[in-house]
Structure formats: C-alpha cells, structure tokens
Amino acid sequence: MRIVILGAGVVGATSAWYLARAGHAVTVIDRQGAAALETSFANGGQVSASHAEPWANPAAPRKILRWLGREDAPLLFRARADWAQWRWALGFLFECLPARARANTRELLSLALYSRGELQALRRELGIESDQSPGGILTCHTDRRDFDRAARQAESLRELGAEREVKSPDQCVAIEPALAHAKARLAGGIYAPSDESGDAFKFTQAIAAHAAAIGVRFRYGCSVERLEIERGRIASVIVHDAHEGAEEAVTADAYVVALGSYSPLLLRPIGIGIPLQPVKGYSITIPLEAGDEAPRVSLTDEAAKLVFSRLGDRLRVAGTAELAGYDTELNPGRCEALVRQTFALFPRAGRPERAEYWTGLRPATPSNRPLIGRTRLPNLYLNTGHGTLGWTLACGSARALADLVAGRRPEPAFRFLESSERAGGALLETAPRSP
Ligand SMILES: Cc1cc2nc3c(=O)[nH]c(=O)nc-3n(C[C@H](O)[C@H](O)[C@H](O)COP(=O)(O)OP(=O)(O)OC[C@H]3O[C@@H](n4cnc5c(N)ncnc54)[C@H](O)[C@@H]3O)c2cc1C
Numbered sequence: 001m002r003i004v005i006l007g008a009g010v011v012g013a014t015s016a017w018y019l020a021r022a023g024h025a026v027t028v029i030d031r032q033g034a035a036a037l038e039t040s041f042a043n044g045g046q047v048s049a050s051h052a053e054p055w056a057n058p059a060a061p062r063k064i065l066r067w068l069g070r071e072d073a074p075l076l077f078r079a080r081a082d083w084a085q086w087r088w089a090l091g092f093l094f095e096c097l098p099a100r101a102r103a104n105t106r107e108l109l110s111l112a113l114y115s116r117g118e119l120q121a122l123r124r125e126l127g128i129e130s131d132q133s134p135g136g137i138l139t140c141h142t143d144r145r146d147f148d149r150a151a152r153q154a155e156s157l158r159e160l161g162a163e164r165e166v167k168s169p170d171q172c173v174a175i176e177p178a179l180a181h182a183k184a185r186l187a188g189g190i191y192a193p194s195d196e197s198g199d200a201f202k203f204t205q206a207i208a209a210h211a212a213a214i215g216v217r218f219r220y221g222c223s224v225e226r227l228e229i230e231r232g233r234i235a236s237v238i239v240h241d242a243h244e245g246a247e248e249a250v251t252a253d254a255y256v257v258a259l260g261s262y263s264p265l266l267l268r269p270i271g272i273g274i275p276l277q278p279v280k281g282y283s284i285t286i287p288l289e290a291g292d293e294a295p296r297v298s299l300t301d302e303a304a305k306l307v308f309s310r311l312g313d314r315l316r317v318a319g320t321a322e323l324a325g326y327d328t329e330l331n332p333g334r335c336e337a338l339v340r341q342t343f344a345l346f347p348r349a350g351r352p353e354r355a356e357y358w359t360g361l362r363p364a365t366p367s368n369r370p371l372i373g374r375t376r377l378p379n380l381y382l383n384t385g386h387g388t389l390g391w392t393l394a395c396g397s398a399r400a401l402a403d404l405v406a407g408r409r410p411e412p413a414f415r416f417l418e419s420s421e422r423a424g425g426a427l428l429e430t431a432p433r434s435p
Contacts, residue, residue: 003405004029004237004252006224006266010040010200010390012258013208014398015383016216017122019256022402026216028208029239029250031223036204039260040390042283042358043200044318045309046298047119047392048137050162050192052112053105054368055321055388056095059149072337074305078324084264085323088277091366104367109160110413111370112389115396116195119203122395128206131312132198138167138175139190139300140182146302147187154190165191178295182345197298197309199316200391224259227270227380234380254379254405261326261361263384272375276385278326278361283318284338285311285358286350294349304341315349317342321362321388330357362387372397373404373417381405382417 001024005012008030020026032038055075067073077089095104122128141147154164169186173179179186212218221242228236228249236249257263261278288294294315299308306319320334335357343352364387365371371385383401386393400410410416 001025001254001405002252003027003254003256004250005256005258006237007258007260007263007384008032008035008204008208008218008220009038009258009260010036010204010394011260011383011386011397012256013204013211014394015256015258015401016211016218017207017214018398018402019405020211020214020216022406024405026211027250027252028211028216028218029222029224029237030218030220031242033220034205035208035218036201039360039362040200040204041360042285042316042318043281043360043391044283044307045197045199045311045316045391046137046300046307047116047196047198048192048300048389049109049112049116049392050157050164050195051137051139051190051300052108052162052389052392053153054095054101054108056092056104056366056368057101058096058098059146060096061093071333074320076320076322076324078322080325082325085277085325088275088366089323091275095367100367104369105157106160107369107412107414108389108393109157109162111396111400112392113161114399114412115393118395118399122207126206126210128203128210130198130200130202130206131314132196133296133298133310134196135297136175136191136193137195137197137298137300138172139192139302140172140179141187141189142185142301142303144187150190150302151188163192163194165193167191176295176297176299178293178346178349179299181347195298197311199311200394203391224266227255227266229270229377232377234377254381256381256383256401258383260384260386260390261363263363263382267382270377272377272380274371274382274385275365276363276371277323279364279387280320280322280324280327280359280361281318282320282330282334282338283316283358283360284335284342284355286315286317286342286352286355288313288315288350292348292350294346301341301345306338306341308342308346315342315346326361328359328361330359363390364388369415370397371417372401372414375417
C-alpha cells in the first residue's frame with residue numbers, strides 16, 4: 001500500500017519505520033526542514049514506562065485548586081473563550097474519577113511497557129545511540145502524604161508488571177549521590193530500575209535516517225493545508241511545498257495523521273473532532289564539564305513536576321504545563337524558575353548562564369491515552385495525542401499502528417480506535433484485551 005504520514009516527530013518517524021518494514025511504500029510530510037524539530041525536540045528524555053500514570057487522577061483536582069492563580073504553578077490553566085478548551089478541562093476532571101484513572105493507568109502501563117521493549121529492540125537491531133542512560137528513573141517525593149500514596153500504588157502497579165521499589169531518603173541518595181544536598185527535604189522515593197532516559201531528538205533523527213535507507217521518502221518544508229474527501233474516503237492531502245512555492249495534491253491509499261498538537265486543526269474541517277489540546281511545557285539544557293555534579297540517574301521531582309535527565313554531557317530539565325492554546329513564546333519568568341529550581345537541588349550542576357531554553361506543546365488528551373488506529377473514514381488513521389508520554393509510547397504506538405493497518409490486533413491491552421462510528425461521535429474505541 002502507498003501510505004502518507006503527516007508529521008515527522010517521534011511518532012510520525014517511528015510509524016514510518018514500522019510501516020515501511022511491513023512492506024508499504026511510505027512518504028512522510030513535514031513543514032520543518034528535518035525530523036523532530038517541534039515537540040520531540042527537547043523534551044524531558046524519560047522513557048518512564050513504569051511511571052506511565054496519567055496526570056488526571058483522583059488527587060489532581062485538589063492540587064490544581066491549590067495552584068490556581070499562581071504564575072509559577074506546575075500546571076496552569078489560562079482560561080480563554082474557547083469551548084474546546086473548556087470541554088477538554090471538563091473531560092480531564094471526568095478522567096480524575098477513581099475508576100477512570102485506574103483503567104487509564106492500566107492501559108497506559110501496558111502500552112508503555114510494550115513500547116519500552118520495542119525501543120530497546122530497535123536500538124539493538126539498528127545500533128542507534130541517542131545518549132541513553134539505562135540507570136532507571138527515581139521519583140522523589142517531598143510531601144509525606146503523596147509519598148505514602150505513591151508507596152501504596154507501587155504495590156498495586158507491581159502486580160501489573162511495573163517495577164517500582166519504595167526507597168528511604170538514604171536509599172535515594174545511594175542511588176543518586178547528587179541528591180545529597182536535597183536529602184533533608186525528601187520524604188522518600190519510588191525507583192523504577194528498568195526505566196531509562198535518552199534524547200528523543202537524536203533517536204528520531206536516527207530512525208528517520210534508517211527509514212530513509214529502506215525507502216521512505218521524507219518531504220520536508222511541506223506544510224499540510226487540508227484533507228480532501230471523495231466518496232467517504234480521503235482522496236488527497238493538499239500540501240504547500242516551500243521549495244516549489246506551490247500547492248500540490250499528494251495521493252495515497254492510506255493516510256496517517258501524526259501532527260502532534262496540530263492534529264485537531266486538520267481533522268476538524270472534515271468533521272472528525274478529537275479531544276486534544278496543546279499543553280505547553282518548558283525545558284532547559286545545561287552543558288556539563290568535568291567536575292560538575294549533575295545527576296546521572298534520571299529523576300522526577302514529584303511536587304514540582306520537574307524531570308531531570310542526563311543526556312551525555314548535558315543535563316536536561318523539563319516541566320511546567322500550561323493549557324493556553326497554541327502559544328510557543330518563551331516566558332522569561334518560567335525559564336528563570338526552572339533554572340532556580342534546578343540549582344537549588346543541584347548547586348554544582350554546571351553554569352546557569354549557559355542554560356538553553358526551549359518550549360514545546362504536548363498533544364494532550366484528557367485521559368493521556370493517545371488516539372491510535374482507524375477513524376470512520378476507512379483510509380484515514382491517527383497516531384496522535386501522546387501528551388506527556390510521546391517518547392515513552394512512540395515505538396509501541398507505531399508498531400501497534402502497523403499491526404492495525406495489517407488487520408492484526410496489537411499486543412498491548414489498550415483501547416485502539418476502530419473503523420465504525422460511535423453514536424454521536426467520530427470514533428469508536430475497542431475494549432482493551434485483558435493483560
Ligand atoms: C516540556 C516537555 C517535556 C516532555 N518530557 C517527556 C518525557 O520525559 N518523556 C516522554 O515520553 N514524553 C515527554 N514529553 C512529551 C513528548 O515530547 C511528546 O508527546 C512527543 O514529542 C509528541 O510527538 P509527536 O510526534 O506526536 O509530535 P511532534 O514532535 O510535535 O511532531 C509533529 C510534527 O508535525 C509537524 N506538523 C505540524 N503541523 C503541520 C502542518 N500543518 N504541516 C506539516 N507539518 C506539520 C511538525 O513540524 C512536527 O514535526 C514532553 C513534552 C514536553 C513539551
């Protein structure tokens with residue numbers, strides 16, 4: 001089959017690899033000049049399969065209320081006159097109900113563990129180096145109540161296959177000695193020894209190069225304008241090619257939308273509404289020199305919602321979430337706060353004035369479950385909505401998509417999209433297989 005993938009982020013590029021390897025003739029279209037130059041460019045780097053819970057959980061509403069009005073809040077809702085944004089916020093609250101949060105956690109965990117295995121297999125098979133660090137992920141808690149809750153949850157998630165070990169402050173410092181300065185503040189930590197971190201940008205560029213080597217055509221500098229429908233199917237995608245300075249209709253047998261946060265803008269005009277909002281985040285990258293005392297094990301500061309990943313000779317720190325539309329301006333206050341919080345924890349982690357700032361838009365669904373599979377249009381597929389976990393879930397989502405295109409049921413116990421239409425909605429989800 002001829003397949004056109006829209007978007008060359010980590011999700012689009014991995015989809016291209018698996019679909020090409022399954023024998024399809026694949027073309028990838030992206031407006032940027034190379035792969036992974038938008039949200040997949042400088043994320044937190046964590047492949048947090050054992051920590052794949054959604055943000056929407058029973059404790060979230062209380063925390064969000066506490067943060068309301070605080071400019072430096074880890075999660076910020078900038079209210080706008082936008083019905084889609086309000087509907088998303090209501091959907092988020094619904095997903096915080098205990099039964100919903102439990103089901104979402106189970107499904108995300110299943111997809112994430114599968115995805116981590118696929119990522120590791122690809123790396124071994126293709127010899128990809130992307131500053132990965134296999135030292136696990138340690139989630140540090142400073143709030144005693146949160147820590148006790150996380151310790152109880154670790155028990156139940158272990159039964160589902162997540163490796164999580166409960167650690168005392170001393171044990172946290174033994175795992176990551178750079179935490180010594182922060183030990184007095186720690187209530188404890190949850191360690192996932194089989195998780196890892198790495199540079200999503202480097203990996204995406206590498207997998208795109210491998211995909212090109214097996215025949216995938218990457219068309220960069222091409223902006224996707226709209227999808228054309230004829231007789232209930234996608235007939236073509238209209239792109240504007242910046243090199244040619246002209247519009248062109250690109251045709252294929254099937255189309256995959258992997259445009260990250262921009263996916264709804266293309267789908268809405270053809271009557272497919274998806275619950276996806278851009279959620280803005282920030283990162284800083286600090287170059288390291290010999291003698292700098294930056295953490296080597298990937299860390300999460302649960303209270304501040306910050307992640308720290310050592311990427312070779314750089315320290316990546318990422319966090320903050322703003323529901324504020326498609327704004328990608330760097331807010332100086334947010335950048336300074338990240339630097340301040342980093343050096344409060346790790347006073348000798350490089351030089352603050354050398355920090356590079358970045359912001360990106362997480363393609364977030366209220367449940368944090370991505371949308372993977374076929375829409376009601378028989379030749380239109382989605383692989384989007386990976387929110388906070390796009391790097392963690394990319395390889396598994398892409399392999400699952402290739403299975404769905406081939407008519408096979410993917411391995412993870414996850415609700416993928418189906419072809420027929422749900423009453424009143426655009427998409428139908430299958431029931432997850434039991435794990
Ligand atoms: C601060 C921050 C920290 C994060 N940390 C982590 C983490 O530690 N672990 C983790 O698993 N995930 C993390 N994430 C989430 C992860 O980065 C995303 O889920 C993932 O990058 C999304 O990938 P994507 O391919 O769907 O989107 P993108 O990477 O945005 O790719 C979409 C592509 O579509 C292209 N495009 C869009 N519109 C058009 C158009 N009209 N025409 C042509 N091309 C178009 C873009 O150029 C882009 O290349 C983080 C995100 C942020 C913002």
